[in-house]
Amino acid sequence: MTRAVIDPVTRIEGHLRVECEVTDGVVKDAWVSGQLYRGMETVMLDRQPEDAFYVTQRICGVCPISHSHASSMSTEAALGIAIPNNARLIRNLLEAAQFLHSHILWFYTLAALDYVSPINALSADIADTYALAQAAGTRVADFGAIAKRLTAFAENGQLSFLGGHYWDHPGYVLPPELDLIATAHYLEALEMQAVANEIVAVIGGKFPHPMTSVPGGTAFVPTEQKLDDILFNFIRVKEFIDTALIPDTLAIAPFILETTTYGGGCGNFLSWGVFEAADMDAYNRFLPRGFVTGGLKVEEVGPDDVTEYVEHSWYDSASGLNPSKGETHVKFDEYNTDAKYTYGKSARCKEKPAEVGPLARMVNAYVYEAGGKSLVPDEWAGSVRTPKALIDLTLEALGVAGKPEILVSLLGRVAARNLEAAYVADLALMWVGELVGGIQGGDSEFFKARETFDGAGSGLWEAPRGSVGHWIDIKGNKIKGYQVVAPTTWDIAPRDAAGVLGPMEQALVGAPVFDVERPLEMLRIAHSFDP
Amino acid sequence: MAHEGHNALHDLLAVRGVTRRDFLKYCGSIAAALGLSETMAPQIAAALEGAPKLLPTLWLNGGSCSGCTESIAQVDSPDVATIVLDYLSTNYFETIMAAAGEQAEKQLSDTIAAGGYLVIYEGSVMTGQDGNTLLVAGKKGTEILSEAAAGAAAVIAVGSCAVDGGWVYGYPNPAEATGVQAWLNHEGITTPVVNLPSCPVNPEWIVAMVVQLLLVAGGDVATFVEKTEWLTRSYTDRKYGAVDLLMPKGIFGQSIHDNCPRRGHFENGEFVTEFGSKEEAMGYCLYKMGCKGPQTFTNCPIVRWNRRTSWCVEAGSPCIGCGGLNWVDNNAPFFHRLSDMQMGDALGNVQPGTVGAVVGGVAAAALVAHGLGMKAAGRVGDGPPMEEMKAYDRKRLAKKGGDK
Numbered sequence: 001m002t003r004a005v006i007d008p009v010t011r012i013e014g015h016l017r018v019e020c021e022v023t024d025g026v027v028k029d030a031w032v033s034g035q036l037y038r039g040m041e042t043v044m045l046d047r048q049p050e051d052a053f054y055v056t057q058r059i060c061g062v063c064p065i066s067h068s069h070a071s072s073m074s075t076e077a078a079l080g081i082a083i084p085n086n087a088r089l090i091r092n093l094l095e096a097a098q099f100l101h102s103h104i105l106w107f108y109t110l111a112a113l114d115y116v117s118p119i120n121a122l123s124a125d126i127a128d129t130y131a132l133a134q135a136a137g138t139r140v141a142d143f144g145a146i147a148k149r150l151t152a153f154a155e156n157g158q159l160s161f162l163g164g165h166y167w168d169h170p171g172y173v174l175p176p177e178l179d180l181i182a183t184a185h186y187l188e189a190l191e192m193q194a195v196a197n198e199i200v201a202v203i204g205g206k207f208p209h210p211m212t213s214v215p216g217g218t219a220f221v222p223t224e225q226k227l228d229d230i231l232f233n234f235i236r237v238k239e240f241i242d243t244a245l246i247p248d249t250l251a252i253a254p255f256i257l258e259t260t261t262y263g264g265g266c267g268n269f270l271s272w273g274v275f276e277a278a279d280m281d282a283y284n285r286f287l288p289r290g291f292v293t294g295g296l297k298v299e300e301v302g303p304d305d306v307t308e309y310v311e312h313s314w315y316d317s318a319s320g321l322n323p324s325k326g327e328t329h330v331k332f333d334e335y336n337t338d339a340k341y342t343y344g345k346s347a348r349c350k351e352k353p354a355e356v357g358p359l360a361r362m363v364n365a366y367v368y369e370a371g372g373k374s375l376v377p378d379e380w381a382g383s384v385r386t387p388k389a390l391i392d393l394t395l396e397a398l399g400v401a402g403k404p405e406i407l408v409s410l411l412g413r414v415a416a417r418n419l420e421a422a423y424v425a426d427l428a429l430m431w432v433g434e435l436v437g438g439i440q441g442g443d444s445e446f447f448k449a450r451e452t453f454d455g456a457g458s459g460l461w462e463a464p465r466g467s468v469g470h471w472i473d474i475k476g477n478k479i480k481g482y483q484v485v486a487p488t489t490w491d492i493a494p495r496d497a498a499g500v501l502g503p504m505e506q507a508l509v510g511a512p513v514f515d516v517e518r519p520l521e522m523l524r525i526a527h528s529f530d531p
Numbered sequence: 532m533a534h535e536g537h538n539a540l541h542d543l544l545a546v547r548g549v550t551r552r553d554f555l556k557y558c559g560s561i562a563a564a565l566g567l568s569e570t571m572a573p574q575i576a577a578a579l580e581g582a583p584k585l586l587p588t589l590w591l592n593g594g595s596c597s598g599c600t601e602s603i604a605q606v607d608s609p610d611v612a613t614i615v616l617d618y619l620s621t622n623y624f625e626t627i628m629a630a631a632g633e634q635a636e637k638q639l640s641d642t643i644a645a646g647g648y649l650v651i652y653e654g655s656v657m658t659g660q661d662g663n664t665l666l667v668a669g670k671k672g673t674e675i676l677s678e679a680a681a682g683a684a685a686v687i688a689v690g691s692c693a694v695d696g697g698w699v700y701g702y703p704n705p706a707e708a709t710g711v712q713a714w715l716n717h718e719g720i721t722t723p724v725v726n727l728p729s730c731p732v733n734p735e736w737i738v739a740m741v742v743q744l745l746l747v748a749g750g751d752v753a754t755f756v757e758k759t760e761w762l763t764r765s766y767t768d769r770k771y772g773a774v775d776l777l778m779p780k781g782i783f784g785q786s787i788h789d790n791c792p793r794r795g796h797f798e799n800g801e802f803v804t805e806f807g808s809k810e811e812a813m814g815y816c817l818y819k820m821g822c823k824g825p826q827t828f829t830n831c832p833i834v835r836w837n838r839r840t841s842w843c844v845e846a847g848s849p850c851i852g853c854g855g856l857n858w859v860d861n862n863a864p865f866f867h868r869l870s871d872m873q874m875g876d877a878l879g880n881v882q883p884g885t886v887g888a889v890v891g892g893v894a895a896a897a898l899v900a901h902g903l904g905m906k907a908a909g910r911v912g913d914g915p916p917m918e919e920m921k922a923y924d925r926k927r928l929a930k931k932g933g934d935k
Contacts, residue, residue, distance in 0.1 A: 006632040013597040039705030061598020165629035206836035208598040211848030219847035332660035446807025
């Protein structure tokens, strides 16, 4: 029995520690610890609702847009504001740009180095690399030049951010030619994630921390030129997803198929829903709301179903509260896996641990479509690849057709994120068309001013990495209560009052660890949640 | 870091397929960000090419949201930027580095032991709960900063959180956040700190400072500090007292209002009074929506964001003054044009309670009195001399024990 520890978990947003008890090469128990407390909820008190829109998005520099949308939605719910249709579409576009940015950045910049070795790529045969790229249907680059560049990099001894890692770990199993292809796309992804964010800058002024999805609608009024910029950049990003992200996923997957046998986790999948449809019904969002538990059974779910426990967290506030009554009284104690060990609260949905994120959304969407309902308007059918079609095609490509349950695994969590990117990219082009059509038809409404200064409400939405909820209580135009349940709060939740492990902890249990000094498998599982 | 040789960068550029022309273009944009004439581009290129070795760099994340890391990932011409950043050997950079856990920490300790490195610090310095509000590898975040900064050639504090605690410092500052300079003063560490406030930092500014370090002094920090044009901005940290911040004047010397493309509408008295309105479509001035451009000193309208795509005001939002000091307490409520009425007790937290879009008459008069007409945005080098701080802002900041 050994304790294997990763502290810090790098290539994530934030400060995370993962500790596992390993016996005979298998994880038997796990503790996931959030190592930072900042206190946003307390900072927001006695300020004004619009200030929350601007400030609370600073919780996360990778998903600020989703936080800002959840914040504005909570204020709109509290004050009874229905945003105009143009604002709905502009927010969908802004959110879509962030999803595409985030998913590309996650796969290549944050996660890929768990599977892809740029060092191994040095021994690639260039001609074979081209042949492999062609066979895999993935994007061709100047592989010769990139190999030269890598060689110069390595010969300089200038390993920089690639230094110090265990590239000789036997978990790096890709052929050098595939490593070279993926490394080429790693570099190209740096460009494409920034292109996605140019869309954010057009609509929101800048990324991170865009400025325009204010409570009531949007402050952004598009011009023809700006709409062109938005459309053109979405087309560029979509092309990269179709010619690199998806084929790379399918090319790498066969080499790591054993990752379908572990890493699944709690099997409860929560989605608040994201990308508003014209009817503004959360259950009909393009990625719909739902809570799927064992056996692909979906339940309705809402703000009252959330409870946060702090028995194992460094707080001395009451445990078991709904966020509408939530408290945040920080009190550090020693790090002790038998007692308190994290700043993360233990969020529970209907008293169960709940995985959130692309896998949870794709499972909910799959169940929705499997039930015979359509996620998109009929006339979009030829232009948008929906989640079920994408999942079924992927299962077929991997030789496991008809077995969607295989997705509840490490590999499934990786694949779900990339498949979701393909769906969202298709949708974005449709929304641009819808927005242009509406404006041309004379709709010039972008914002609705509020008429009241009191109320309470919640904004439940999805960030690229999972479900985000903001709860606000406004009295006399001042914030009297503010609580956030961020995506990572769900996934890195510690044990609850009953001692039940959180989603990432459960995903770690049962995983093989080849070498406790170099716990690559644990790193992969932690990264798969994009915590 | 064995990248020796006079033409090291030149070789690197060639092997990476970057043309001389691309490189000079990039050096030109660095010059613009620095507030230098673009005719300086060849000298910048020469400085880069002539530098003898990679500067080891530690990018440390304090109480951050990783937004400043995200921001640097958006920098223009990424291939060239990658090289300029590769030119710094980023031995430790949690958000992007391959190594994790023990292997990552070894990168950190080895670099500190070797000395002669640059620290780039993102996020607030977390002193709450006796320094336990941030833990990395079992150590307090404050200890890591002190240890790394003490042996560093210089520290660049990127983003408002690193500069003065940022939003995390917002009242009541439950995690007892502070800025890098305040913390190093407290610890008696005298390593020079360059401050780049804004939430997040504009990536062009980081690149500009790094190049300035190489251009002016070939990596020699004393010369860098001596030869660069600085301004000092002072504030009082509620826990650590008076702090003087060193900032590059080329970036933080002029107000957003001075360089705003909507300035002409301000002069004409043409204002937006509701979001998404016809006036917004015409690009009118956002002053009445609470824009903090007149009291915020950054070159955002010139450098812009995300590869010069746009910036906050162009997209239709009033500036919320995230490049100012203690920006949340000083500027919220963001939609109020009431900065001249900020009362601010010792805690700096009392906010005007009045509701409604009131334009502070005194502030408006002061602005008009000092308004010298619309200036051309984007001028660098040979433009008119920079204005000293406006009387209006001097008065306002003086209440906070501010600028001299």
